[in-house]
Amino acid sequence: MSFFKRLKEKLTGGTEEEKVQQEQADHAEAESDQDLVDGSEAVKEDPTVITNEVIEQVIDEIEEAAEEPAKELAPEEETLPAAVEAEEEKKPSAWSITQKFKNGLAKTRDSFTSKVNDLVARYRKVDEDFFEELEEVLLQADVGFETVMELMDKLRFEVQRKNIKDTEGIQAIISEKLVEIYEAGEENITDLNMQPNGELTVILFVGVNGVGKTTTIGKLAHRLSKEGKSVLLAAGDTFRAGAIDQLQVWGDRVGCEVIKQSEGSDPAAVIYDAIAAAKKRGADVLICDTAGRLQNKVNLMKELEKVHRVISREIPDAPHEVLLALDATTGQNALIQAQTFKEATNVTGIVLTKLDGTAKGGIVLAIRNKLHIPVKFVGLGEKMDDLQPFDAERYVYGLFAEGLEKELEKIED
Numbered sequence: 001m002s003f004f005k006r007l008k009e010k011l012t013g014g015t016e017e018e019k020v021q022q023e024q025a026d027h028a029e030a031e032s033d034q035d036l037v038d039g040s041e042a043v044k045e046d047p048t049v050i051t052n053e054v055i056e057q058v059i060d061e062i063e064e065a066a067e068e069p070a071k072e073l074a075p076e077e078e079t080l081p082a083a084v085e086a087e088e089e090k091k092p093s094a095w096s097i098t099q100k101f102k103n104g105l106a107k108t109r110d111s112f113t114s115k116v117n118d119l120v121a122r123y124r125k126v127d128e129d130f131f132e133e134l135e136e137v138l139l140q141a142d143v144g145f146e147t148v149m150e151l152m153d154k155l156r157f158e159v160q161r162k163n164i165k166d167t168e169g170i171q172a173i174i175s176e177k178l179v180e181i182y183e184a185g186e187e188n189i190t191d192l193n194m195q196p197n198g199e200l201t202v203i204l205f206v207g208v209n210g211v212g213k214t215t216t217i218g219k220l221a222h223r224l225s226k227e228g229k230s231v232l233l234a235a236g237d238t239f240r241a242g243a244i245d246q247l248q249v250w251g252d253r254v255g256c257e258v259i260k261q262s263e264g265s266d267p268a269a270v271i272y273d274a275i276a277a278a279k280k281r282g283a284d285v286l287i288c289d290t291a292g293r294l295q296n297k298v299n300l301m302k303e304l305e306k307v308h309r310v311i312s313r314e315i316p317d318a319p320h321e322v323l324l325a326l327d328a329t330t331g332q333n334a335l336i337q338a339q340t341f342k343e344a345t346n347v348t349g350i351v352l353t354k355l356d357g358t359a360k361g362g363i364v365l366a367i368r369n370k371l372h373i374p375v376k377f378v379g380l381g382e383k384m385d386d387l388q389p390f391d392a393e394r395y396v397y398g399l400f401a402e403g404l405e406k407e408l409e410k411i412e413d
């Protein structure tokens with residue numbers, strides 16, 4: 001199957017008709033969706049969470065309905081399945097996930113695509129000067145030197161092979177080659193290393209303060225809960241003032257228990273308690289927060305080693321994932337942080353937060369190329385469902401949406 005046919009199927013998840021239906025469902029959902037803000041009001045009002053309160057309310061309604069005469073039952077009967085259906089409908093469609101990538105990468109696309117469009121308009125013919133300017137545009141988007149060089153080699157080869165003369169359509173070829181580079185030699189790179197049913201999966205989060213670690217833990221807990229997993233959170237960032245409370249707010253919001261001690265206590269002790277609690281409750285997943293002090297690499301290393309030791313003593317193969325949260329808006333600085341954490345601990349995946357907040361979304365490719373650690377999730381906004389597993393095809397679509405749409409329209413369903 002050609003790259004573009006595969007891309008179209010991936011992005012839409014099906015036929016045009018399905019796409020329209022999905023758009024309508026997503027529109028209805030978006031209207032009832034609400035931006036996340038810290039605070040208990042948001043916790044109560046967030047429509048994407050089925051809290052115990054909601055469950056109790058539904059049970060009360062069923063019980064009340066059962067006691068009432070048959071003719072008064074009708075409206076109640078309609079209400080219950082509708083509520084359940086509404087929750088079902090919130091399972092995101094392929095197209096709605098694609099739109100999240102498109103919206104999340106709007107800043108990058110606006111700056112990057114307008115430059116590429118400008119180039120295409122100015123040059124019209126593919127020649128060496130065009131390639132050189134394109135190289136510059138890619139470097140400015142933080143794609144990273146090695147990736148840009150690799151891409152340019154591939155583009156030159158492809159242009160020669162297909163005898164391409166016009167610059168029009170070059171975005172489609174860049175997209176194809178970027179996906180090729182990203183996916184080269186890797187399989188299942190975004191999947192979390194989840195343990196079989198009945199066994200506890202331990203996920204350790206690391207990263208400096210302020211990158212959005214706590215928010216990401218909350219979003220991931222929400223995601224896993226929606227998949228039917230029981231999730232426990234460990235407040236292992238005992239260093240930053242307010243970190244424990246902030247995690248508790250998220251715990252309340254997504255309906256997960258938070259295991260915590262007081263500020264300043266030993267993070268390894270908190271995580272030890274949390275593992276014991278998770279085992280006792282038969283939880284599926286334990287997500288552990290940690291403090292991210294980078295000022296002193298030796299201390300960071302010692303702290304993370306200790307946490308690691310405690311976890312693997314209790315559960316031999318754990319932690320099953322060590323996820324490093326990086327803030328995409330910090331650009332090259334994120335790469336330096338990643339290098340430090342990579343030396344301090346065995347990072348198994350990266351969560352790139354705030355991708356929606358930067359015009360230099362090419363950082364995803366630079367991270368992959370420089371660090372050889374897969375980007376497992378990307379943060380595409382502040383809403384609960386804005387944490388998405390990284391997907392190279394949707395990502396390039398987010399970079400070149402308009403240019404690619406023309407190409408995809410040519411493909412028959």
Ligand SMILES: Nc1nc2c(ncn2[C@@H]2O[C@H](COP(=O)(O)OP(=O)(O)OP(=O)(O)O)[C@@H](O)[C@H]2O)c(=O)[nH]1
Binds near residue numbers: 209213355386
């Ligand atoms: N736009 C956007 N904002 C995000 C994303 N992830 C996190 N944020 C925001 O970033 C801010 C900081 O996130 P927090 O989780 O509170 O991070 P922190 O408390 O500063 O520090 P740590 O938890 O230690 O990282 C919050 O306002 C979050 O809503 C994202 O993917 N996109």
